[in-house]
Amino acid sequence: xxxxxxxxxxxxxxxxxxxxxxxxxxxxxxxxxxxxxxxxxxxxxxxxxxxxxxxxxxxxxxxxxxxxxxxxxxxxxxxxxxxxxxxxxxxxxxxxxxxxxxxxxxxxxxxxxxxxxxxxxxxxxxxxxxxxxxxxxxxxxxxxxxxxxxxxxxxxxxxxxxxxxxxxxxxxxxxxxxxxxxxxxxxxxxxxxxxxxxxxxxxxxxxxxxxxxxxxxxxxxxxxxx
Numbered sequence: 001x002x003x004x005x006x007x008x009x010x011x012x013x014x015x016x017x018x019x020x021x022x023x024x025x026x027x028x029x030x031x032x033x034x035x036x037x038x039x040x041x042x043x044x045x046x047x048x049x050x051x052x053x054x055x056x057x058x059x060x061x062x063x064x065x066x067x068x069x070x071x072x073x074x075x076x077x078x079x080x081x082x083x084x085x086x087x088x089x090x091x092x093x094x095x096x097x098x099x100x101x102x103x104x105x106x107x108x109x110x111x112x113x114x115x116x117x118x119x120x121x122x123x124x125x126x127x128x129x130x131x132x133x134x135x136x137x138x139x140x141x142x143x144x145x146x147x148x149x150x151x152x153x154x155x156x157x158x159x160x161x162x163x164x165x166x167x168x169x170x171x172x173x174x175x176x177x178x179x180x181x182x183x184x185x186x187x188x189x190x191x192x193x194x195x196x197x198x199x200x201x202x203x204x205x206x207x208x209x210x211x212x213x214x215x216x217x218x219x220x221x222x223x224x225x226x
Contacts, residue, residue, distance in 0.1 A: 034063035068097035099156035164222035
């Protein structure tokens with residue numbers, strides 16, 4: 001694989017992440033500041049990036065926004081590091097385009113599990129395209145179109161949409177989606193899935209509420225015949 005970028009200004013945490021992830025076989029490039037990391041991304045696009053929210057100079061949220069606006073870098077999977085119990089930081093990170101977050105202090109096993117889940121299901125060799133009504137998903141390029149118009153989705157928004165479409169014959173429970181897409185047991189108070197469903201509906205425009213239905217008390221279902 002290529003590289004995972006770790007952007008963290010606390011040297012002890014940065015080195016802990018680097019050493020731990022190298023132990024899992026990942027290639028790591030560690031940075032103290034977002035500016036240097038983004039500059040290097042333009043020459044060597046990483047497979048995944050981990051951004052601390054609180055950074056000197058450009059903060060993590062601003063860096064994620066910048067990446068999501070770049071046509072070459074916008075699909076990089078991103079995990080943001082937040083301070084413990086700061087729910088606003090978690091929501092803000094997801095809202096600007098982070099695919100996942102982890103709070104400090106965190107365990108190496110948990111971080112590795114989240115990385116694996118983000119890197120999973122990137123290649124779909126058996127199919128090239130999926131369609132449902134006005135929606136088209138190119139499985140090779142990970143591009144999404146509504147009525148021929150390109151829709152920009154984050155890595156995790158794409159994963160949620162694809163999973164719902166792949167299982168459109170049934171209602172998918174919230175627990176199943178969290179476990180299958182995020183790959184670990186998520187805290188029940190987390191708003192992560194709700195935020196991704198909300199932003200997905202918004203980005204799908206007038207079709208959002210028609211395609212993605214909430215089944216109260218159970219989960220979600222994708223309605224194909226629109």
